[in-house]
Amino acid sequence: MAQQVASEPVVDPTEPELGRVEGRSPTQLVWARLRKDRYAIAGAAFIVVLTLLAVFAGFIAKYVVHHGPNEPFIFSGTAPDGIPYGPSSSFWFGHDTLGRDVFVRVLYGARTSLIVAVVATGIAMIIGVILGLMAGYYRGAVDTMVSRTIDVMMSLPILLLAIGLAAVCGSDRQGCLGGSMQWPSGPASTAMWFVALLLVILGAMQWSRGKAARGGFIIFLGLFAALLHFPVPLPSISPGLPLVIFIIAFVNWTYIARIIRGQVLSLREKEFVESSYATGASDWRIMLREIMPNLAMPIIVYSTLIIPTNILFEASLSFLGVGVSPETASWGRMISDASANGIYQFAPWLMIYPGLFLFLTTFAFNLIGDGLRDALDPRTAK
Amino acid sequence: MIRYIIRRLLWIVVVLMVVTGLTFIIFYVFPTTDPAVLAAGRNPTPQLIAQIRHIFGTDRPLFTQYLIFMKHLFLGDQYGWPGFGFSYQDLQSVKQEMYSRLPVTISLTVGAAVIWLLMGIPIGIVSGLRRRSVADRASMLFALLGVSVPIFWLGLLMLYVFWFKLGIACSSGYVPIFKTAGTVGSYGLLPWACHMAMPWFALAVGYAAFYARMVRGNILETMSEDYIRTARAKGLPERSVVFKHGLRGALTPVVTMFGMDVAFLLGGAIITEVTFDMQGIGLYAYRAVINSDLPAIQATTLLAAFFIVFANLIVDIVYAYLDPRVRYT
Numbered sequence: 093m094a095q096q097v098a099s100e101p102v103v104d105p106t107e108p109e110l111g112r113v114e115g116r117s118p119t120q121l122v123w124a125r126l127r128k129d130r131y132a133i134a135g136a137a138f139i140v141v142l143t144l145l146a147v148f149a150g151f152i153a154k155y156v157v158h159h160g161p162n163e164p165f166i167f168s169g170t171a172p173d174g175i176p177y178g179p180s181s182s183f184w185f186g187h188d189t190l191g192r193d194v195f196v197r198v199l200y201g202a203r204t205s206l207i208v209a210v211v212a213t214g215i216a217m218i219i220g221v222i223l224g225l226m227a228g229y230y231r232g233a234v235d236t237m238v239s240r241t242i243d244v245m246m247s248l249p250i251l252l253l254a255i256g257l258a259a260v261c262g263s264d265r266q267g268c269l270g271g272s273m274q275w276p277s278g279p280a281s282t283a284m285w286f287v288a289l290l291l292v293i294l295g296a297m298q299w300s301r302g303k304a305a306r307g308g309f310i311i312f313l314g315l316f317a318a319l320l321h322f323p324v325p326l327p328s329i330s331p332g333l334p335l336v337i338f339i340i341a342f343v344n345w346t347y348i349a350r351i352i353r354g355q356v357l358s359l360r361e362k363e364f365v366e367s368s369y370a371t372g373a374s375d376w377r378i379m380l381r382e383i384m385p386n387l388a389m390p391i392i393v394y395s396t397l398i399i400p401t402n403i404l405f406e407a408s409l410s411f412l413g414v415g416v417s418p419e420t421a422s423w424g425r426m427i428s429d430a431s432a433n434g435i436y437q438f439a440p441w442l443m444i445y446p447g448l449f450l451f452l453t454t455f456a457f458n459l460i461g462d463g464l465r466d467a468l469d470p471r472t473a474k
Numbered sequence: 475m476i477r478y479i480i481r482r483l484l485w486i487v488v489v490l491m492v493v494t495g496l497t498f499i500i501f502y503v504f505p506t507t508d509p510a511v512l513a514a515g516r517n518p519t520p521q522l523i524a525q526i527r528h529i530f531g532t533d534r535p536l537f538t539q540y541l542i543f544m545k546h547l548f549l550g551d552q553y554g555w556p557g558f559g560f561s562y563q564d565l566q567s568v569k570q571e572m573y574s575r576l577p578v579t580i581s582l583t584v585g586a587a588v589i590w591l592l593m594g595i596p597i598g599i600v601s602g603l604r605r606r607s608v609a610d611r612a613s614m615l616f617a618l619l620g621v622s623v624p625i626f627w628l629g630l631l632m633l634y635v636f637w638f639k640l641g642i643a644c645s646s647g648y649v650p651i652f653k654t655a656g657t658v659g660s661y662g663l664l665p666w667a668c669h670m671a672m673p674w675f676a677l678a679v680g681y682a683a684f685y686a687r688m689v690r691g692n693i694l695e696t697m698s699e700d701y702i703r704t705a706r707a708k709g710l711p712e713r714s715v716v717f718k719h720g721l722r723g724a725l726t727p728v729v730t731m732f733g734m735d736v737a738f739l740l741g742g743a744i745i746t747e748v749t750f751d752m753q754g755i756g757l758y759a760y761r762a763v764i765n766s767d768l769p770a771i772q773a774t775t776l777l778a779a780f781f782i783v784f785a786n787l788i789v790d791i792v793y794a795y796l797d798p799r800v801r802y803t
Binding site: 455 | 742
C-alpha cells in the first residue's frame with residue numbers, strides 16, 4: 093500500500109473532532125491517533141519495561157537474585173544425570189545444563205537482542221536512506237547502479253550468506269575483512285586491465301551518443317575494475333556482537349533503500365521541490381531541507397517494522413550457532429542449547445522462557461509499528 | 475514480450491555470475507579454516523595436508539580455482555552437467571546429494587504453501603470485507619502474532635507438546651513416500667504426512683499471517699476502486715461484485731509474493747529443516763557452511779539464487795497475463 097506522506101494533514105471535515113481543532117501539526121495528529129490505539133500503547137509499555145530490565149540486568153542479578161549470568165551451579169543446579177532443576181524460589185526460570193540461572197540469562201539476552209536490533213536497524217537505515225535518496229533524486233546512472241545492486245542483493249539466499257559470513261568471520265578471533273584485498277597478479281591482472289580499458293572506451297562511446305546515464309555506469313564499472321589492482325584496505329570486523337550487527341545491517345538496507353527511493357521519486361515532482369529549485373537551491377539543500385523532512389515519518393514507521401524482523405534474525409543466527417559468542421547470553425542461543433540432544437523434553441523451561449520473551453518482544457514491536465502505520469495513514473482514521 | 479524475456483534471461487545469467495563471484499569471495503577469499511586441514515583428521519602430516527589440498531584443488535591460485543569452477547559449471551565435470559564437484563566431507567558428488575535431498579525440501583515447501591494459502595487468503599478476504607468486525611479484529615491479532623513467532627521456538631513447542639507430552643504427533647525427521655535404493659526404515663504416504671504435519675504448520679504460520687494481512691489490505695484498496703462502484707451501480711449481486719471483480723484485483727499481487735516465497739523456500743528452508751532435523755537442501759547448505767565444504771556451499775547458494783531469479787521472471791510473465799494493465803516492452 094502506498095504510504096500517504098503526512099506533509100499536509102488530510103482533515104476530514106465530516107469528522108467533528110478533527111474539524112474542530114485548528115492547525116495541529118502532522119506529528120501532533122499522528123500522536124493523537126496513536127494514543128487512542130490501546131494495542132500500540134501496550135506494546136510500547138512492554139518495550140519500556142523490557143528496556144529497563146535489560147539496562148538494570150546487572151543490578152537485578154547482583155541485588156535481587158544474587159547471582160550472575162555466567163555463574164555455574166553445576167552441583168546444586170543439575171541432577172546427577174545432567175538434567176537441570178526447574179524453576180524455584182531463587183531461580184525463577186530454573187537452571188540450564190551448566191546450572192546457570194535462566195532468568196538472569198534471559199535478562200542479559202534482552203540486552204543482546206535490543207542492542208543488535210536497534211543498532212543494526214540504525215545502520216541499515218542510514219545506508220538505505222542515503223542510497224535511496226541519491227537514487228530517487230538523481231535518477232539515471234546513480235539509480236541504475238543502486239537499483240541493480242538491490243536486485244542482485246535480493247536474489248541472494250540471504251540467510252545462507254549471513255550464516256556463511258558469520259561462520260567464516262566468527263571462526264577467527266581476529267575476525268575477517270581486516271587487512272587488504274588485491275587482485276592477483278600475473279595474466280589475470282593483465283586481463284583485468286584490458287577489461288577495464290574496454291569498459292571505459294565502451295562507456296565513453298555510449299556517453300558521446302547521448303546516453304550519459306548508461307555510459308557513466310559502464311565507465312564506473314571500468315574504473316572499478318582498474319581499482320581492483322590496488323590494495324583496498326578493509327576494516328576488520330571482530331566476531332560477536334559487531335559481526336552480527338554488520339551482517340544484519342548489510343542484508344537489510346536494500347528494503348529501506350527501495351522504499352525511500354520510491355518515496356523520493358514521487359516527492360521530487362512535487363511543487364515545493366520545484367519552487368525550491370526555481371529559487372536556486374542546491375541539490376543538497378533540496379534533498380536535506382525539502383525532501384528529508386517528508387521522509388521522517390516513513391523512516392520512523394519502517395524502522396519500527398524492521399526492528400522485530402532483525403530481532404528474529406539475530407535469534408535465528410544464534411539459534412544456528414553462528415550468532416554472538418557463547419558466553420554472551422542470547423535468546424536464540426538459549427533455545428538452540430535447549431534443543432541440543434533433545435534436553436528441552438525433560439527441561440522445557442530452557443526453551444519456553446527465552447522463546448516467550450523473544451516472541452513477546454517481536455510482537456510488541458509489531459504492535460507499535462502497526463499502530464504507527466495506521467496512525468500515519470489517513471485512510472485508516474478511526 | 476519475447477525480447478523482454480530474452481533480456482531478462484540475460485540478466486538472470488548476469489545475476490547468477492555475480493552470485494557465484496560473491497559466494498566465492500565470501501567463502502574462498504576471506505580467511506577461513508582450511509578445508510584440507512579439516513578433512514585430514516587428527517595430527518596430520520604436512521604431506522597429507524598438501525596431498526588433500528591437491529585433490530581438492532585448493533593449492534591452485536584463487537583466480538584459477540574460480541575459472542575451473544566456472545568451467546565445470548558450464549561444461550560439466552566427472553559427475554556430468556552441471557558440474558558441482560564433490561563434497562569435501564564425504565568425497566561424494568554434490569549434485570547426487572542435492573538430488574536425493576530435493577524431495578524433502580519440495581515436500582516441505584509445497585505442503586506449507588498449500589496450508590498458508592488455505593489459511594491466509596480466506597482470513598484476509600473475510601477481514602477485508604467485514605472490516606472492524608470481531609472476526610477482523612481477531613484475524614488481525616492472529617496475523618500479528620503469526621508474524622512475530624519464531625519458527626524454531628514454535629517448532630520445539632509443538633514437538634514438546636504434541637509429540638513428547640501428548641504422543642499424538644510423529645517425531646522429527648523425514649520419511650519418504652516411495653521406497654528407493656537409499657531408503658532406510660519406514661516409508662509410505664501416511665508416515666510421510668504424519669512426519670510432515672508439524673514442520674508444515676510451523677513454517678506456514680508466519681506466511682499465513684503475512685498473507686492474511688496483505689490480502690486484507692488489497693481487498694480494502696480494491697473494493698474502493700471505481701470499477702467496483704460501477705459493478706454495483708449496474709446492479710450486480712454483491713456476491714459477483716466481490717468474487718468476479720473484487721478478488722481478481724485483490725489477489726493478483728498475491729501471485730507475485732507467492733512465487734517469490736516458494737522459490738525462496740525451495741532453495742532450502744534452513745531454520746525449519748534444522749529444527750525438525752529434516753535432511754533437505756537447507757540442512758545440507760547449513761552443514762556445508764559450518765564445515766567449510768566449499769563445493770557444497772557454491773552449489774546450494776547457486777541453486778537457491780537460481781530459484782529466486784527464475785521465479786522472479788515467471789512471476790513477472792504471469793503477472794502480465796493476469797493484469798492487462800501491465801505490458802512489457
